[in-house]
Amino acid sequence: MTVDEQHPAAPQDPAQRITFFDTTLRDGEQAPGITLNTREKVEIGLQLARLGVDVIEAGFPISSPGDFEAVRAVAAEVPGVTVAALARANEKDVTVAGEAVRDAERGRIHTFIATSDIHLTYKLKMDRAQVLGAARDAVRLARTIVDDVEFSCEDATRSDVLYVAEVVGVAIAEGATTINIPDTVGYTMPNEFQRFLLDLYEACPSLHDVVLSVHCHNDLGLAVANSLAGCQVGARQVEGCVNGIGERAGNASIEELAMILRTRAEALGGLWCDVNTPEITRSSRLVSRMTGYVVQPNKAIVGRNAFAHEAGIHQHGVLANPLTYEIMDVHSVGLSESEIVLGKHSGRHALRNALEELGYELDRDELDQAFNRFKDLADRKGRISAADLEAIVGDEMRVEAAGDGYTLREIHFEGGTGDEANARVVMGDTDGNVHEAASSGDGPVDALMKAIDAAVGTTGTLIEYQVSAVTSGKDALGEARVVCEIDGRRFAGQSVSTDVLEASAIAYVRAVNASRHAEHGERIAGGV
Ligand code: KIV
Ligand code: ZN
Numbered sequence: 126m127t128v129d130e131q132h133p134a135a136p137q138d139p140a141q142r143i144t145f146f147d148t149t150l151r152d153g154e155q156a157p158g159i160t161l162n163t164r165e166k167v168e169i170g171l172q173l174a175r176l177g178v179d180v181i182e183a184g185f186p187i188s189s190p191g192d193f194e195a196v197r198a199v200a201a202e203v204p205g206v207t208v209a210a211l212a213r214a215n216e217k218d219v220t221v222a223g224e225a226v227r228d229a230e231r232g233r234i235h236t237f238i239a240t241s242d243i244h245l246t247y248k249l250k251m252d253r254a255q256v257l258g259a260a261r262d263a264v265r266l267a268r269t270i271v272d273d274v275e276f277s278c279e280d281a282t283r284s285d286v287l288y289v290a291e292v293v294g295v296a297i298a299e300g301a302t303t304i305n306i307p308d309t310v311g312y313t314m315p316n317e318f319q320r321f322l323l324d325l326y327e328a329c330p331s332l333h334d335v336v337l338s339v340h341c342h343n344d345l346g347l348a349v350a351n352s353l354a355g356c357q358v359g360a361r362q363v364e365g366c367v368n369g370i371g372e373r374a375g376n377a378s379i380e381e382l383a384m385i386l387r388t389r390a391e392a393l394g395g396l397w398c399d400v401n402t403p404e405i406t407r408s409s410r411l412v413s414r415m416t417g418y419v420v421q422p423n424k425a426i427v428g429r430n431a432f433a434h435e436a437g438i439h440q441h442g443v444l445a446n447p448l449t450y451e452i453m454d455v456h457s458v459g460l461s462e463s464e465i466v467l468g469k470h471s472g473r474h475a476l477r478n479a480l481e482e483l484g485y486e487l488d489r490d491e492l493d494q495a496f497n498r499f500k501d502l503a504d505r506k507g508r509i510s511a512a513d514l515e516a517i518v519g520d521e522m523r524v525e526a527a528g529d530g531y532t533l534r535e536i537h538f539e540g541g542t543g544d545e546a547n548a549r550v551v552m553g554d555t556d557g558n559v560h561e562a563a564s565s566g567d568g569p570v571d572a573l574m575k576a577i578d579a580a581v582g583t584t585g586t587l588i589e590y591q592v593s594a595v596t597s598g599k600d601a602l603g604e605a606r607v608v609c610e611i612d613g614r615r616f617a618g619q620s621v622s623t624d625v626l627e628a629s630a631i632a633y634v635r636a637v638n639a640s641r642h643a644e645h646g647e648r649i650a651g652g653v
Contacts, residue, residue, distance in 0.1 A: 200229035214263035223270035237277035290328035311344025315354035338362035417617030530638030548572035
């Protein structure tokens with residue numbers, strides 16, 4: 126009997142279906158160092174649609190012209206999902222959010238205002254009556270633009286529940302179709318959260334007429350537990366992000382929520398969702414590559430050790446019968462052995478077939494680019510695995526998505542044990558200019574980054590630097606990730622190459638390019 130056969134799918138009661146609202150492109154993007162441009166948001170949006178989430182919150186359109194454009198593009202290009210745009214409870218935000226989702230198959234305006242006294246006093250400088258009025262006006266206006274309006278009480282779990290009930294009652298009366306109760310600072314406990322929601326139902330009976338949603342942050346590591354606790358007392362929408370990214374410690378992890386519903390449906394009274402779980406691994410890898418946020422090895426569901434058995438006694442048990450130590454089937458999350466799929470003599474046709482098998486449909490130009498990268502890699506490495514292919518296609522998407530910016534043309538090094546490290550770089554820009562500079566440094570990576578700074582006139586401080594292998598073996602592709610601070614803001618960059626110094630340099634150049642793009646779009650300080 127397989128692990129999945131042990132959990133036969135129970136009949137699915139429509140009343141128990143949980144709507145998945147993915148906010149990777151909005152709350153996820155608020156994580157320090159993440160900036161996703163339009164192309165990147167569309168690529169992730171298309172993958173989220175394959176993953177089967179119901180709603181994609183694509184961004185906060187008023188926050189910058191770039192974000193407006195990205196939400197507009199996701200709305201226009203991602204089929205089969207509801208696309209939501211975030212708006213504070215004021216006329217301008219709501220109007221702009223409505224414009225951004227105009228071309229969506231189904232558009233949603235998600236408007237919010239804080240309800241806790243701490244936020245009212247110190248952030249909004251408004252009294253309770255003013256907040257109530259702003260909520261009323263925002264929902265009323267949003268309903269003149271779209272039929273699907275979500276209203277959130279920011280910092281709800283630290284608010285007076287009777288006041289939240291009053292605000293929520295007004296939002297429902299004005300036509301809100303989903304009411305979202307965020308645990309904005311990740312402070313609540315599962316039992317407290319249930320009590321809060323039950324009290325809310327009691328004080329606001331009209332809450333039974335709309336969808337109750339929960340949006341939990343992970344500051345105390347309770348985001349997923351709190352979300353499920355909410356569903357057990359009536360919530361029918363959960364909000365979260367792929368890989369659990371988001372503000373501070375992040376949001377509830379979409380893949381954990383989906384796999385808990387799949388694995389423990391009975392324990393949860395038959396709750397279920399339509400997430401296409403075999404797309405989880407690919408979604409996780411894509412988001413990790415595009416955001417530069419590496420997934421911790423022991424992360425549930427998508428960490429590289431999540432299905433690895435180290436202790437001999439465990440390995441023995443799993444070989445005898447997977448049920449001994451495995452509660453989920455690796456295939457149910459889309460994780461398969463990375464077989465060798467291609468060799469250096471494989472042609473364009475074989476590459477196209479392999480990519481299609483992995484779920485990538487490339488147009489002619491994209492296939493040409495991927496083929497060049499593939500040939501280059503095959504010459505250096507010989508045998509190419511599925512993981513290698515995913516890495517280079519993901520990397521190509523980033524190159525394309527990055528649009529204008531500097532490119533690295535050459536790097537040269539000198540140095541060795543006890544010697545000073547020296548690096549020289551030659552860079553190009555989109556106007557065809559060449560920028561060349563050399564620098565010494567404390568090791569080759571430091572020298573390289575200083576040379577890049579000197580060539581393009583930036584001063585970046587490296588905050589984080591990681592190199593990991595995409596596959597095993599001495600000839601493995603190396604994946605480099607940097608987070609650096611440029612002009613007081615953090616930017617992430619990532620790249621893959623068989624040469625880890627080249628990957629590191631390209632990752633740094635991408636962070637520099639992200640900082641340049643950010644200069645062109647004014648952001649609301651501090652995000653939401
Ligand atoms: O955490 C939060 O309160 C939010 C709201 C904007 C929904 O992200
Ligand atoms: Zn949030």
